[in-house]
Amino acid sequence: MELLTFFKNGETRLGVKIDQTIIDVKAAAAVKSQEDIPTDVMSVIQGGQEKVYQLMTFIQELDLNDSDYVLNEHHLEWGPCVTNPGKIICVGLNYRKHADETNAPYPDVPILFSKFNNTLTGHKKDIAVPKITNKLDYEVELAIVIGKRAKYISKENALDYVFGYCVGNDLSARDLQLRTNQWLLGKTCDDFCPLGPYLITADVVGNPNNLSLKTTVNGEVRQNSNTSDMIFYCDELVSYISHHMTLTPGDIILTRNPAGVVLGLPENKRVYLKPGDVVTVEIEKLGKLTNKFVEE
Template identity: 60%
Template sequence: MKLLTFIRDGQNALGVKTEQGVVDIAAAVSAGFGPQGTPTDVMDVISGGQSAVAALQQTVDQAIASDKQELILDESNITFGPSVTKPSKIICVGLNYRKHAEETKAEIPTTPILFNKFSNTLTGHGHDIPLPRTSQQVDYEVELTIVMGKKAKYVSREDALSHVFGYSTVNDVSARDLQLRTQQWLLGKSCDSFSPLGPYLVSADEVGNPNDLQLTCIVNGEERQNSNTSDMIFHCDEIVSYISQHMTLEPGDIILTGTPFGVILGYPKDQRVYLKDGDIVTVEVEKLGACTNRFVNEA
């Protein structure tokens, strides 16, 4: 199932992408479709597990069968929100692709490098991203995002992915001059709208093996990154298990799993042209969709 969030009257609303269009779940429920208690918020779907997904699927099927066109939205006309709206934690894994570590002249990590971002960084596909006044070195990073579906503490690597609800595409936008100002990366990673997430949250059953997905990043029509999640140093099951040894992962928590080679920081210094006003960046992960954003000078 492909879930998405769209903005209606300034509020987040839940949609499901189908071949016929995007089913407006709240509208379908208001029209009497689906079982009682069908979730109309993406966070409730995530925390509700398989029973919530089953109720949502029944609602979608009935809405489509009804042929009520007012329940089916044209995706090109909606304003997207982040595919996960209220994660309690945003955890990131740094330097998780060998060639990326090499291009930035960093040591290959022997354990996952973790840092965090905050909810102020979340935005959706199609939104403008402000270039902070305090930075001149804003960079892109295409990444696979893990979305937790079950509480996880001390889970084994073998059992880790059974706790995952699904996956999404994210651009882990990074202000390099702020990030590298100190040994702590947080400042350069947590500026407003620095985590455009989406457009979809795709359930794990539709994705299959998360460690065999192509990733690309396109800047103004030019391909900058092209790799595969199989090149991760620490794979998804290992990441979830490792984090769960140290903190409880809750449904809706998101984990950004690192970026492959091709970032601006990896270029020779005299060839680094950081993102500027008007640049269009598209990040895409196979099966998960493409997230496109325009970068603009901060007002």
């Protein structure tokens, strides 16, 4: 199932993509007088497979030609496909070739840090380059969205706790990130975590560790890799994190970026993001997430 969020009349709405059609779930529920249908993405995630099945059954019975609730995705104002995660957990140095390009040793255990909800934004939203940085970098990342409460779970069962996956861009102000040994400051400026366009349920994605992923800047390919290059795979990450904190539905794990970031280039070839740049990050089966950068 392909879920999304968009803004309408100042509120966040749940959408479902069927072929090339977007269903406004709240509008459809009103037309059909179905008050028990979940109308926001967090309700679906927190309701698990029962809510997914309920929503899918409801959508399958709709008339896809009804203009009261059928939308054109090109006219949407997109929101982040997960709107209110309890935690945004990021993984550092989790691709072999990225570690190689930055001359960093492979970690023995996952390196974890965090972002906050102020960093969330959506597809096609403009992102201001903060005045405080001169070294803004892109990072295409597979985002895991947790679907069930998880504590002390095994690697073998870990993916059973995943609701779905989406595309993320872990924007990083390198000058702020490397100012101290703690990376937090360079990772948490406003809108530094666009997510979307879609949240794809785990059953559609299948194996998350064999997905191609790519970044283009102004049409030029900068990153081109596969999640198979991860040092710690998705099941390992979910299991490991669950042994240190309780994961709850809606929590996001950003699984780190492959080679090709600006920071990995020789210093005399580094050209960081600037106002006017357009960045698209994409992952196989999950779609393309595009943002334009503007002056703050």
